[in-house]
Amino acid sequence: MKPKFTNSARYKCLEYLKKNSYDLYLIYCGIEECDPGHFYGPVSRNEYLLHYIIEGKGIFQANGKTYHLGKNDSFLIYPSEVTYYEADKEDPWTYIWIGFDGIKAESCLNNATFSKDNRVNKFECEESLWNYVNGILNASKLTYASELKREGYLFMFLSALIEEKSRKNKSNKNETYDYPFHIYVEHALEFIAHNYEKNIKVSDIANYIGINRSYLTSIFKRHLKVSPKEYLVKYRLDKACTLLKTTNRLISDIAADVGYDDPLTFSKVFKSYFEVSPKLYRTQYQEPEYATEK
Template sequence: MIMDSAKKEVKYTEIEKYSCLEFLRKNSVELYLNYCGKETCPPSHTYGPASRQEYLLHYVIDGEGTFIANDTTYHLKKHDAFLIFPEEITTYTADSSYPWTYVWIAFDGIKAWECLEQAGFSKAKRIGHFHRETKLIHCIETILASHELTYYNELIRESQLFSFLAILIQEYQESTANPEENLVLPQQSYVDYAITFIENNYQKEITVQDICSHVGITRGYLTHIFQQSLHTSPYEYLLGIRINKASSLLKTTSLPINQISLMVGYHDALAFSKIFKQKTGISPRAFRSSSNTLVLSDKKNL
């Protein structure tokens, strides 16, 4: 879900041993960047107990520390990655003798969990081990260097989020003992087929039943496999695509709102405006007129 991030100004902090870009506008429903950073922690530095609204992944570049989630303590070192789930209370602490240096990246969206699963993470498996350190650091540093709020930099930041996740996925799948685990399941083929149909037809007045008829399965089964694969319903996915496309058109064109409404499958502009506000917390007109500003800071978060 896209929320009104215009209420917070984008903040970029760069001081000795710490840099962070945060409060980025959520301009997609599929996969979007919230914030990222890099820090060399002082001995025994602790963050938490705290919770987040998005997925947050840390990757340890050097040193050691501990991560506590669900009453389980993990002892981590160089090349380890640890995952924090949305709304989960966690604490992590740098070692007192050999404190860690790490990068972090926070993201969310319909495809976020699918990417994490493909990289080997699960509710039971919170820790990953990845050795492509140089490439992962490069992604984070490129995002941080692209902190100015231009459309060009927005595309750079988005591409580096995709690259970061792709690097994790590739390394995990190449190291998987049983390659058959990475084969596409028949039900995933149905999901992919449905997604393709949605992306090619969202601008029409299609319904979930139209999707089922095209794929050739029942509504109940389609809902089941969407929940398993994407953790959302076919209706919410269709709605998300429409809101995402509408958001892009509102920001990149001067087309009238009623025309944008038609272009994303709504023949009733009032109904479109109502559902847009329900999903984003802001009206189409207000979304179009809102703008991000960048705050440069010399003070880090806790």
Template sequence: MRVKRRRFKMDSLHKDTEVKYTESPKYQCLEFLRKNSVELYLAYCGREICEAGHTYGPAARKEYLLHYVVSGKGTFTANGKTRELSAHDAFLIMPEETTVYRADMETPWSYVWVAFDGIRAYECLEHAGFSDSQRVVRFEQEEKLTACVDAMLAAHQLTYANDLVRQSQLTLFLANIICEYQSTHVSREPFGEYHQQEYVDYAVAYIEQNYHRDIKVNDMCTYIGITRSYLTKIFKQVLHVSPYEYLLGVRMNKASLLLQDTTLPVRQIAEMVGYKDALVFSKAFKQKIGISPKAFRASSGTLVLSDTKNA
């Protein structure tokens, strides 16, 4: 086993963490990636040529996990329902959901996968045709989708540039499935839904431009010209979080990047993300990220290169 080390900060962890890249003839996987965006981030990805009858589960994950079948056949069981799948089917596993999937005994499948999360994760999946009740959608763009995953795997070294490559390839992967789904499924959004999205976009833009100020949810409502209850309602419908939770997420994401990439004191970083009181900031950061700002800055990780798949 070869080990290459590079210092970086992890969120939501209380100890040093390893990012693992595994490569063998039939299996590639990049896992335990750090969260680098509050809106959408890659947690892990991979590809595998499965053996006959290969089974995974029962198991649950913390993020959204999307598999895309490249060839062969298999079954996917979720919510007590088993589906038979083949090439070009994509199946979605929800966070904290226990599922089982199994390769066919005669024609075992091969597939690629991406696991991701963030405020906009479910919204992206909805635009691609997925929902709590619709877990399997067919996509014909095999070359485009597998190329995205291959590019993520190739960018496994822990560099800032590779962070951007992986993030852009995740975005492209989702854009590809959204484009295909919307081009093959004619649907018109109701007039009201269009304006809901427009209001949310205005609020998100306002947050991005003013998160460093001492702004409140009421400030967003005044800026847009709608009531707080209506803004909260449409935020939860579109982004599945409240306006306050989104504002908090943006602030903590910006703060984590400053803690990671600068040596600025915590007090100054607190001011830069909209907190006049450093203690209030530290308490909010710990509640959101899981550890204090100082502990986050002091944490570190390693990249482990391996040719052995986890059991």
């Protein structure tokens, strides 16, 4: 079905979009300046539908509750539930809306602190949300490039909601993280494996995966029984041991290869772990070379 796109001074809408993704996909979106008393419902939907109020007031009814809403409020409609909403007769609302579905839809909404018990939230990222919906509406052509743009703006819309809630939680010193702790540990280990040869610090690892240093240290000790610093040092030294045993490269070069700009610092750290210097370790453990000819 061809996308429907209308554009006027009072109303914009894009709907009947093709559903190509099972994870998260856009169905429709729009912007409307409502007439006084304009209402919709009671009716049910087949998808998730999120409204965000730009200005004005109105009511939203779901699960036997009535919510009186205004500027910067948002309200969520779940699939297959009957809801009703109506613009105020004196100060009718203008809102944007976006309908979407997919197996990741509910988890995205949960991370933005929406749930069936928490239908209404306030967000201050009005300009970003407005721009993302406008981006979708402007990508109305039936082309593959436009389809990718629309899906991208949907992801950015939801990420703006999640990012704002996460930022507020951290500023309130009630810091929470989106994923189970072992996911952060896995990302940290991957970062170390790809960057150990650089002059990285524990703070660089924490910044890369988006958590603070103290939390990273806590989950490392919980999961691996060592601190991130201890793990990083041991990882570098294990790589150095392999190079000492299997190559004839200069020790200063090996030090640089595993993230130590100063060979003396490398030797000092190495000896504290293995109780021998890198040079003596090589003498003791280097694999012998066998001649291939008599």
